[in-house]
Amino acid sequence: MTRTHTLSGRRLGRPALVAAALLLGVAVGLAGCAASTPSASLDSDAATERYQPVVDDLATALTEAYPTVTWTDDSETRVTDDGDGGGCSLAIGTKRGDPSLPDTAGTWKDVMAVANPVLSEHGFAEIDGEESLEGGWTGIRSTDDTGAELRFADKGYTLLSLTVAVTDTDC
Structure with missing residues (x-):
């Protein structure tokens, strides 16, 4: 049966x-x-050592391509509570580009053409599209396999930031 x-x-x-x-x-x-999202695998010291060169190399490549955009440090590297009680995040010091990077370049696609080779060299996914952000900002972003997020945000000037979860417990 x-x-x-x-x-x-x-x-x-x-x-x-x-x-x-x-x-x-x-x-x-x-x-x-x-x-699922990747969990933190580096402490803040190791993450700073790994990710600071990404931001520096991007700023260098973008300065070479668009010398009229001046990059300055807008904030310092810091470890913060990730906000949901799940741990700590590292924010590499934000860089500010004046004047607007996509306006100077022509479009975000022009920026992507310069940024993507640098991102690939550092293990980040290539950027393939623009995003509308809250408050009238526009931007582009990329992530790597650890969940680190690199973001460009623009509204008259451009901010370049990178954040990643870290294993630190004191934030």
């Missing part, structure tokens, strides 16, 4: 039930991967 089960009112034989269970398991597994 073949045992049957129902799924949405339909009777299923054992092979169909096994297939349905496998598909459900794969779907749940993939959803879990998509929803």
Whole structure:
């Protein structure tokens, strides 16, 4: 005698039930991967050593490509509470570009053409699109496999920032 089960009112034989269970398991597994974010793997000292050169190399490449944009330090590197009680984040000192980088370059796509080779060299994904940000800002961003996020934001001037979760517990 073949045992049957129902799924949405339909009777299923054992092979169909096994297939349905496998598909459900794969779907749940993939959803879990998509929803997960990389956990912190570096302390703030190691993260600063790894990510400060990314910001510096980008500022150098962009200065060479667009010498009329002046980059200045807008904030210092700092470790902060990530805000959701989950740990600490490192923010590499933000750089400010004056005047507006995309206005000077022509478009964000022109900026991407200069930034993407530097990002790839440092293990970041290439940027392929512009974002509208709150308050009338526009921007572009990239991440690496540790979850570090590099962001350009622009509204008359450009901010270049990089943040990453760190293993520090004192923030």
